[in-house]
Every structure is written in structure tokens, then in C-alpha cells.
Amino acid sequence: MDGDVRPMKARKRGSNVTACATETIRVIRAAHLGMCxxxxxxxxxxxxxxxxxxxxxxxxxxxxxxxxxxxxxxxxxxxxxxxxxxxxxxxxxxxxxxxxxxxxxxxxxxxxxxxxCPLVHVAHRAVTTLARDGYHVVIVGRRDHVEVRGLTGDLDRFDVVLEDDDVLALEEHPRIGVAAQTTQAVEKVRHVVDLIKQRFPRSEVRFIDTVCKPTKDRQSAAAELARQSEVVIVVGGRSSNNTRELVNTCARHCTRVHHVQTDADVRPEWFDGVNVIGLTAGTSTPGDVIDRVEARIRRLAEQEASAST
Ligand code: SF4
Structure with a gap:
């Protein structure tokens, strides 16, 4: 992990904690984060x-x-x-x-x-292959997302699923070919594929994994980060699919996860009594936006630490 461990002022976490004099606040960046x-x-x-x-x-x-x-x-x-x-x-x-x-x-x-993106071209080729080989194409993704509209735009018949209920609404086809929006969480995609297989045991289900490597890297790094952090800040646009997926991934490993678009969204009360703060960002988040969020986290966490000593 790419850990930025610049120590900040030691904090006292409650009046009965004296050992905190040796503690430091750490802001840890995920090993993979930000713009792809x-x-x-x-x-x-x-x-x-x-x-x-x-x-x-x-x-x-x-x-x-x-x-x-x-x-x-x-x-x-x-x-x-x-x-x-x-x-x-x-x-x-x-x-x-x-x-x-x-x-x-x-x-x-x-x-x-x-x-x-070349990796979106890979997903298009996967969909073309599935359709050419006679599979009914099912895309795991957001129906209204521009990438999904592009992936399905040349097909006459297809389905788009994301939640379990969407799978329950599918009709049976002898051959079902599944591909994914490149920015979906790969665990979620595998779960949907398993559900399709369970629901249609007589169908031949072929899955081509089109979740892109930068997305997979960011998701696994976010999970690792969240396991080590007391609070996680995820930076990215509100409508960014991969940022939302990072928030969901982090929330599975850490109870205090906040999604911010800019440094102005970061709140001081999030850092009360906190020593380890994780930072990650979606694939459309520029580096300077991440830097400004980190600077504000440090400033606010330091102020919180000073106020409690
Ligand atoms: S998230 Fe980035 S690397 Fe992955 S397919 Fe989209 S543009 Fe390409």
C-alpha cells in the first residue's frame, strides 16, 4: 500500500486515554486510486x-x-x-x-x-462475439449509463441487469451470454452471473469478464484500505458509477465511509477520535482534486486533535 504516514499532532481520545501521547494520525492513500x-x-x-x-x-x-x-x-x-x-x-x-x-x-x-477507451473496445468485442455465437446478451450494468447504451446499441434483443430482481425478471433462453459494464464491482458481477446460472439451469450460460483492470485494481485497493482505516473518504462525482462502487466496497469493510466531490464537502466532525483515515478516488477524479481533499482532511484532523488536547 502506498501509505502516506506523515505524522500529525498526537491526539487524546477521551480523558481516560493517556497512551495517546504516542499516537499519530495517519492519512493513508489506496495503492490504486484516481484517474485511469x-x-x-x-x-x-x-x-x-x-x-x-x-x-x-x-x-x-x-x-x-x-x-x-x-x-x-x-x-x-x-x-x-x-x-x-x-x-x-x-x-x-x-x-x-x-x-x-x-x-x-x-x-x-x-x-x-x-x-x-481500449478496454471499452474489449467489452464491445466481447458483446459482438457473444451475439455472433448465438447467445442472448445480458449486460451487468446500469441501463441508463452511456457505456451500456453503447454496448447494447447494435443489438436488437438484449437485457441489462444489475440487481437480483432484474435477474428474476429475465426470460429463459437456451444460450445466455453475459458481459459487464467495465466499471462494475467484479464481485457483484460474479454474483449476478451465479444467480443467472441458478435461475436457468437448463441454459448454457457463458460469461466474459469485461470489468477493466483499473477498476479491479481500485476496488481491491479500496477494500484493503477500508480494512485498515477508521474513516474512509472516497472522492468522485456523484453520478460516477465506479466511485459509487468504491463507496459500496469500502462500506463492506469500514462503518464510516464518506463520498465527497471536492474538498469543500469534507466535514470536521468525521475525524473526532480518529487516528487512521483512508483516502481513495474514482477513475474520473483528477489528481489535484484528490490532493486538495487530502490537504483539507489533514487540516481538519489536526484542528480536531488540537481541540481535544
Ligand atoms: S474505467 Fe478507465 S480504464 Fe476502465 S474502461 Fe473506463 S476509461 Fe477505460
Whole structure:
């Protein structure tokens, strides 16, 4: 673990604790946290093209308000559908899109900048393979997420499931092919696959694991972090799927988990009587946002420690 163990002022945890004079407050960063290469490259591409001329992005580039504000300041427009685009250049985000949508952009004569993450392309290939081999495709993910819309956009028949109830609502098919939104928690995906197998014992169920490695790394590092921490702070956009999954993962190992978007969301009362604070962040969270959150955690934890001595 990438532990930042800069000691801070010792704290007294209650009047009957004298040994605390030797204790230090630690802020520990998860071994893997923050922005993944796919999002980082997509942002760099968006900024480069925004400087070159008017640009529209198809859907949110990242689920992070500070990055979106920076792009807005450069005049970058966001469209939820190709039909809304008013610029000649359209950018497809790291989340990717379907071939059908790409065909519509070509038909409109738009200049397309593709920032689809290579690992989203892997998920698209998995879905294509399952459909080609005659499986009824089931995606484990959020129905309304842009990546899931892209993964299913070329299919005529498919299902999207996330919760146990969604599996109960599925119809039987002789062959069921399962793939996942790249940012889902892999344990959750495996649980859903097991449930599908139990529900349809006569069906052939094939699962291709398309959860991306950066997501898996962040989830396992978050679990490890939460096991060591009294409080965990998870930094990321409210609508970021992988950030929400990190919160859920941490909550399985630590009872005090807080999701913040920026340093302004960090509350002093979270650190009362706390010595070990864990810090992690979703794949769309920029490094400077994480740094500011850490600085505020240190400041507030130090103030809390001073107030209680
Ligand atoms: S979360 Fe994974 S699939 Fe999505 S952009 Fe990052 S690396 Fe690519």
C-alpha cells in the first residue's frame, strides 16, 4: 500500500486515554486510486480539440464536475444525441458508442474524434462475439449509463441487469451470454452471473469478464484500505458509477465511509477520535482534486486533535 504516514499532532481520545501521547494520525492513500489512463487520455484529447475549434462531446466526458467546468470554460458543448450536435466536430467519450451511432454521425458528415477507451473496445468485442455465437446478451450494468447504451446499441434483443430482481425478471433462453459494464464491482458481477446460472439451469450460460483492470485494481485497493482505516473518504462525482462502487466496497469493510466531490464537502466532525483515515478516488477524479481533499482532511484532523488536547 502506498501509505502516506506523515505524522500529525498526537491526539487524546477521551480523558481516560493517556497512551495517546504516542499516537499519530495517519492519512493513508489506496495503492490504486484516481484517474485511469482511459479517462486521462480522453480529457487530453478533448482539451486539444477544444483549442483547435468548436467541439461537441457526445454525453459526459467524465462524471466529474471540476473537469466538466474546465471544458465548459473552453466553450465545449455536450449533446446527448447526435441529432443535437451543432458543431462540425463531435467527440465520442472514453465510454464509447455503438456502430449504429457512428454510422449516423458519418451520415451527417460530422468529423468524429474517437476517445473510446481500449478496454471499452474489449467489452464491445466481447458483446459482438457473444451475439455472433448465438447467445442472448445480458449486460451487468446500469441501463441508463452511456457505456451500456453503447454496448447494447447494435443489438436488437438484449437485457441489462444489475440487481437480483432484474435477474428474476429475465426470460429463459437456451444460450445466455453475459458481459459487464467495465466499471462494475467484479464481485457483484460474479454474483449476478451465479444467480443467472441458478435461475436457468437448463441454459448454457457463458460469461466474459469485461470489468477493466483499473477498476479491479481500485476496488481491491479500496477494500484493503477500508480494512485498515477508521474513516474512509472516497472522492468522485456523484453520478460516477465506479466511485459509487468504491463507496459500496469500502462500506463492506469500514462503518464510516464518506463520498465527497471536492474538498469543500469534507466535514470536521468525521475525524473526532480518529487516528487512521483512508483516502481513495474514482477513475474520473483528477489528481489535484484528490490532493486538495487530502490537504483539507489533514487540516481538519489536526484542528480536531488540537481541540481535544
Ligand atoms: S474505467 Fe476502465 S474502461 Fe473506463 S476509461 Fe478507465 S480504464 Fe477505460
Amino acid at each position: 489512463f482511459g479517462v486521462r487520455d480522453a480529457i487530453a484529447l478533448a482539451l486539444e480539440h477544444a483549442d483547435a475549434g468548436p467541439l461537441t462531446i457526445l454525453g459526459d466526458l467524465v462524471h466529474n464536475p471540476s473537469v466538466l467546468s474546465a471544458l465548459e470554460a473552453k466553450g465545449v458543448a455536450v449533446a446527448q444525441d447526435v441529432a443535437e450536435v451543432k458543431t462540425t466536430t463531435l467527440m465520442v467519450t472514453a465510454h464509447g458508442t455503438s456502430e449504429r451511432t457512428l454510422a449516423r454521425t458519418r451520415a451527417l458528415g460530422l468529423n468524429v474524434v474517437e476517445a473510446t
